[in-house]
Amino acid sequence: MHQAAARAARTYTNPVYAGQFPDPFVLRHQGRYYAFGTTGQGRTSDGRIFTLLTSTNLVDWKNAGGALTPPAGAEGADFWAPEVVYHNGTFYMYYSIGGGAIGASVGHRLHVATSKTPEGPYQQVGLLDVPDSKFTIDAHPYRDTDGQWYLFYARDFIDSNDGYRPGTGLVVDRLVNMTSLAGESRTVMRARHDWTVFEKNRTMPLYNNQTFKEWHTLEGPFVRKHNGKYYCFYSGANFLTPRYGVDYCVANSILGPYSDAGAEKGPRVLHAVDGHVRGPGHHSHVLSSDGKTEYLVYHAWDKSMKERQLCIDKLAWTAQGPRCQGPSYTPQPLPS
Template sequence: MPYSRRTFLQQATAGLASLALLNQAAARTAARTYTNPVYAGQFPDPFVLKHQGRYYAFGTTGQGRTPDGRIFTLLTSDNLVDWKPAGGALTPPAGAEGADFWAPEVVYHKDTFYMYYSMGGGAIGASVGHRLHVATSKTPQGPYTQAALLDVPASKFTIDAHPFQDTDGQWYLFYARDFIDSDNGYRPGTGLVVDRLLDMTRLAGESRTVMRARHDWTVFEKNRTMPLYGGQTFKEWHTLEGPFVRKRGNKYYCFYSGANFLTPRYGVDYCVADSVMGPYTDTGDGKGPRVLHAVEGHVRGPGHHSHVMSPNGKSEYLIYHAWNPEMTERQLCIDKLAWTAQGPRCQGPTYTPQPLP
C-alpha cells in the first residue's frame, strides 16, 4: 500500500507525542535529582544550620565582605539543594579591618543563636595568629554581633571552632590548634582539641588533645618556615582541621579534614571515643581519608564539612566544599552519609545526578 500523507501525519504526531512524554519523564527525573555543586559560587568551610524546617548555610569570606558590608556569606534553602543568597551574617567588629574571618558555625541555645569562628591577621595569621570568637543574634540569619573572645593562651593559632552539646545538655567546644613538638611520635602541625564550655561564651580551660598528625597523608607542606614561631622551619608540617562531632550509640565520632586543601590528598577522616573528652582512637590504616576523598579528574579538595539531616529527617548529609575545575572557587556540595559496618562513609563525592535529599 502506498505510503499516504495521513499515515505520515499519524506517525509524525505519534512521534512528537512520544518525544513530549520522554521530555516530561526527563523533566520529572531532573526534578527529583541534584548535581554538585549545589551552589556554584565561592563558599569555603560550609556550615549548615537547620532551624524550624529551614536551612541556613554560612561560609568563610576571609578578608572579604558581602555586598551588605558584613562577614560570612549566608545562603538559605528549604531542601538543601536550591540555595538563595541572603547577604552577610556578622557585623564587622570594631578594629578588625584587614583581619581574616574563618569557618563560622552556629548553634541555637535558650533563645539565642551563637556563632563561633576565628579571626586573625594575614592569609595564614603569620604575624598575629588566629583566635576564637563568639557572636550572638536573636535570629538565625543575624546580623550577629561579636560578644566574646574564647582565648586559648597556650596556642597562637586557634581555628575551626565546633560547638557540641552532649545528651546530658553540657556544651563542649572542639577546635584546631598548632602543636610544634614531635613528642610521642606525633608530627608538628595543626591538631584537634576539646574543652568544656562553662557557658556559651567561656571555656573551662581544661582542653584535651583529640587527635594529632601521625600519618604521611596529612602533610600540609614540607620544609615549611613559620614566622609565627620565630621563623622556625619544620621538616614536615601537618594539618588536621574542621572538627565535627556526632554521637552514635555510646560512641563519639570526631570527623576532621586532613592534609593541604589545595592537593588531591585533602579529605575527611574520623577518630572515635567512649567519652566526649576522650581519649580518641584513630582506627584507620593511615593510607588516606576514609569518609570523603578526591576523585581523580572530577573532584578535588573535598572537605571542611558539616553534617545535617535531610528535610524528612531520615537521612544524614555531609555539607562540604570542593574546588571548581579552574581551582578558583571552593563550591558548596552535599552527599549522603552512610553508617556502615566499617564505620561512617560518605556516598560521594558525587559529580553526576543524585536523588534529592
C-alpha cells in the same frame, strides 16, 4: 520527554551553589536551612562578614547577604569557618580571626557572636582565648546528651612528642557557658600519618621562623554521637592537594581518648576523585527534611581551582564505619 523532565526534577548535581563558599556550615532551624561560609578578608554585598545562604531543601540556595557585623578593628583581618548553634533563645556563632589590627599581635583566635534570629546580623560578644596557642581555628560547638556544651577546635602543636608530627591538631574543651571556655583542653587527635602532610620544609613566622621538616594539618572538627560512641570527623592534609579529605577518630567518652585506627592510608569518609573532584572537605553534618537522612555538606574546588563550591552527599553508617556516598559529580536523588 515528560518522564525525563520529571526524573531530572527529582535530582541534584554538585555543586549545589556555584559561588565561592569555603568551610560550609549548615544550621537546620524550624524547617529552613541556613548556610554560613568563610569570606576571609572579604565582605558581602551588605558590608558584612560570612556569606549567608538559605534553603528549604538543601539544594536550591538563595543568597541572603552576610551574617556578621564587622567588629571594631576588623579591617584587613581574616575571618574563617563560622558555625552556629541555637541555645535558650539565642543563636551563637563561633569563628576565628587572624591578622589585621584585631589579630596582628595575638595570632589566630576564636571568637563568638550572638543574634536573636538565625540569619543575624550577629554581633561579636567575646574572645574564647587559648593562651598557650598562637593559632586556634575551626571552632565546633557540641552539646552532649547530658546537656553539657563542649568546644572542639584546631590548634598548632610544634613538638613531636609520642611519635606525633608537628602541625595543626584537634582539641576539646568544656564550655563553662556559651561564651567562656573552662581552660581544660584535651588533645583529641594529632597527625601521625604521611597523608596528612600540609607542606614539607615549612618555615613558620609564628614560631620564630622555625623550619619544620614536615608540617601536618588536621582541621575542621565535627562531632557526631552514634551507637554510644563519639565520632570526631575532621579534614586532613593540604586543601590545595588531591590528598585532602575527611576522616574521623572515635571514643567512648566525649573527652577521649580517641582512636583513628584505620586512618593510616588516607581519608576514609570523603576523598578526591581523580579528574572530577579535588579538595573535598571542611564539612558539616545536617539532616534532610525527613529528620532521618544525614548529609555531609562540604566544599570542593571548581575545575579551574578558583572557587571552593558548596556540595552535599549522603552519609552512610556502615559496618566499617561512617562513609560518605560521594563526592558525587553526577545527578543524585534529591534529599527526602
